[in-house]
Amino acid sequence: MHIDIDEISKTFAATTALHPVSLSIPSGAMVALLGPSGSGKTTLLRIIAGLEQPSAGRILLDGVDATGTPVQHRHAGFVFQSYALFRHMTVFENIAYGLRARPRRTRPGNAEIARRVERLLELIQLPQIATRYPSQLSGGQRQRVALARALATEPRMLLLDEPFGALDAQVRRELRAGLREIHDATGLTTVFVTHDQDEALGLADRVAVMSMGRIEQVGAPSDIRDRPANAFVRGFVEAHIPVGDG
Amino acid sequence: MSETARTYEVVSEAPLFRTGVTLSVLALTVILLLAPLAVVFAEALREGLGAAITALGDRDAWSAIRLTVLVAAVAVPLNACLGLAAAWAIAKFDFRGKAVLISLIDLPFSVSPVVAGLALVLLYGSHGWLGVWLQAHDLKIVFAFPGLLLATLFITFPFVARELIPVMTEQGRAEEEAALTLGASGWHMFRTVTLPNIRWALLYGVLLCNARAMGEFGAVAVISGKIRGQTTTMPIMIEMLYNEYLTVAAFSMAALLAALALLTLALKSLLEWRHADLLAATRRH
Numbered sequence: 034m035h036i037d038i039d040e041i042s043k044t045f046a047a048t049t050a051l052h053p054v055s056l057s058i059p060s061g062a063m064v065a066l067l068g069p070s071g072s073g074k075t076t077l078l079r080i081i082a083g084l085e086q087p088s089a090g091r092i093l094l095d096g097v098d099a100t101g102t103p104v105q106h107r108h109a110g111f112v113f114q115s116y117a118l119f120r121h122m123t124v125f126e127n128i129a130y131g132l133r134a135r136p137r138r139t140r141p142g143n144a145e146i147a148r149r150v151e152r153l154l155e156l157i158q159l160p161q162i163a164t165r166y167p168s169q170l171s172g173g174q175r176q177r178v179a180l181a182r183a184l185a186t187e188p189r190m191l192l193l194d195e196p197f198g199a200l201d202a203q204v205r206r207e208l209r210a211g212l213r214e215i216h217d218a219t220g221l222t223t224v225f226v227t228h229d230q231d232e233a234l235g236l237a238d239r240v241a242v243m244s245m246g247r248i249e250q251v252g253a254p255s256d257i258r259d260r261p262a263n264a265f266v267r268g269f270v271e272a273h274i275p276v277g278d279g
Numbered sequence: 280m281s282e283t284a285r286t287y288e289v290v291s292e293a294p295l296f297r298t299g300v301t302l303s304v305l306a307l308t309v310i311l312l313l314a315p316l317a318v319v320f321a322e323a324l325r326e327g328l329g330a331a332i333t334a335l336g337d338r339d340a341w342s343a344i345r346l347t348v349l350v351a352a353v354a355v356p357l358n359a360c361l362g363l364a365a366a367w368a369i370a371k372f373d374f375r376g377k378a379v380l381i382s383l384i385d386l387p388f389s390v391s392p393v394v395a396g397l398a399l400v401l402l403y404g405s406h407g408w409l410g411v412w413l414q415a416h417d418l419k420i421v422f423a424f425p426g427l428l429l430a431t432l433f434i435t436f437p438f439v440a441r442e443l444i445p446v447m448t449e450q451g452r453a454e455e456e457a458a459l460t461l462g463a464s465g466w467h468m469f470r471t472v473t474l475p476n477i478r479w480a481l482l483y484g485v486l487l488c489n490a491r492a493m494g495e496f497g498a499v500a501v502i503s504g505k506i507r508g509q510t511t512t513m514p515i516m517i518e519m520l521y522n523e524y525l526t527v528a529a530f531s532m533a534a535l536l537a538a539l540a541l542l543t544l545a546l547k548s549l550l551e552w553r554h555a556d557l558l559a560a561t562r563r564h
Contacts, residue, residue: 084456104459111460117453121475130471131461186461 034095034189034222035060036081041090043076043246050076051246053090058239060095063216063223065233068243069269074226075114075194077243081224082192083107094189110183110221112193116175118167124178125150125163131186153181156215173204180215191216193225197232209236230270234258242266319537322530334528335535339508343516344535346427350499350512351492354431358492359485362439367473369440370447371455384440387433395433396501399426422504427512430498435488442484446477482550486543493539 036058043051051073058064066074079085081092083104091100099107119127128150132141141149154160157177167175176196183191196212197205213236216223227233233240234254241251242265250262261267323331334340368374369381387395401407403420413420420426454476458468474481496514503510511519513536520529 082460084460104456105462105464107460108462109460111457113453113457115453117457119454119457119472130458130463134458134461134463134467134471182457182461 035093036190036222036224037091037093037096038077038081039091039093041077041080041087041092043073043080043085044088049246051080051087054243054246054248056241056248056251058222058224060222061220063213063236063238064225065237065240066224066226066243067228067230067233067240067269069228071245072243073246074243078192078194078224078226081190082109082111084111108186108189110186110188110191112176112179112183112191112196114195114198116167116179118175118179118182120167122166123163124154124159124165124167124170127167127178128153128182128185130182149185150181153185156184157181157211171204172200173208176200176208177211180212184215184219188221190222190224191219193223195227196225197227197229205232212236230272234270242269244269316537319530319533322526323534325530326527330527331531331534334525334531337528339511340516340528340532342508343511343513343532346424346511347493347513347536350424350427350431351489353428354435354492355485355489358432358435358488359439359481361436362441362443362484362488363481365440366443366447370444371452381444384437387436392430392434392495392497392499393501396430396498399429399433399498399502403429421502422506422510424510426502427499427510430502431492431495434495434498435492438488438491439481439484442480442487443477446480450476483547486547490540490543494536 038054038056038058040053040055041051042049042053054073054077056077066077068074076085080087083099083102083106087100091098093099094102094107119130122130129146132146132149135141150163151160154163157180159174159177162170162174162178167178170178180193180196193212197208200208209232212223212225225237234257237254239251240254240257242249242257244265250257250266252260257266258270261270335344365380365384369377400421402409403413403426404410405414405421407421418425420429454472455468458472459465463471494514495512496518499512500515500518503512503515505511505515505519507519513532517529517532517536520532
């Protein structure tokens, strides 16, 4: 799905989280919102999902104005920073949640739900954990379950907030590759937020570098690396020449 | 590593000291908490179980029991809903006057119940601010069931909210937001995510609220007018019987009230014991 961010701004009480920003995300692309903390990247992601209302501006999904569309009807698969798995439900019930939440007309039967959950568990390569609770999983497993849960409802776009933030380097590398594979297999328009330059430049097709509520530069990873648009982008990208990982 | 070795490494105080502290706490618990309770039951049964039951079967006594249960049956669910709403608003949203609301919730804890009762009389009584209007519309609040209910609602308001606020604040909004992005309606989210996550805190709050609703004396005594057989709840009835030197009757009712409280406590322990695994699993995450 094509996502158009049109002059979106957001203020919280006295602070401006986003100055009017515009960004066009082509259908099927994998885009990273890269920036330090407080740059407004998570706010922008939450506005795309419908979890926040912009103070001004519009958001277009496939050319249709979706600014007022409630979060339930945006069909955005969202992976939260801390995964936000339902702690009182098993992995199976977590993944099935979105399907069970549907109105009766469109809700699949129990057998169909079980089949889909099973397929998703295979997709994330964790077929054996359906009966476990989130507290019994490792960080990397939780992240993959969160991804499966977001994919279960067959969303129109996939939004991830610091998806690898809380994981160690080894697991992070594996999951990055996993996310890329899932993206390529499903063709879902994917937007992820990160403060890690390597992650953004190594994984995304396009990177939007953000600072202080503004988008400083949008481009392919090679553009950002080789032709930084201004001093901030140069400083931010150079500040972290890849030395191993993390 | 053996048990003794760990004791020496980690705990610095002497074993004798620890035993001493443990024993004194135990002794204090028995003297301060258990002994008075035991005396109540002993006094109630002094003339035998038959006498105690006869005393409770008295028409006025029976009316007091019914009234107490009725007040609790209305006040507790109402305050559970109000407390839940207040806790939700405070824990999950930022708004103007939030600090004031938090302080207001604690008001019933800090104001003496007698003062609360008097305030209600001043507000709703025949010479009170709303008294004339209420009388003109033939609404009776003071010295009647609505007054008892209002006093009990006031006194027991903090219990549910106080239990829920820390739990809901700690859990944050992430799981609820996840439910919404997965297409759940607000009600579905509340039923399947919010409520299950707070069910233990809610249960504790309701149990505490219930214990206090049944046991409240001060505020209810002022607003009830102590009309025997009409507006006397169990705690008030106990005081009246005691003042009339009807010791067995007074202590029988006191024992019944205490038994109701103990039953609540037992119920809580039973639930905790039966759901220990789940409780541990949800807390660890």
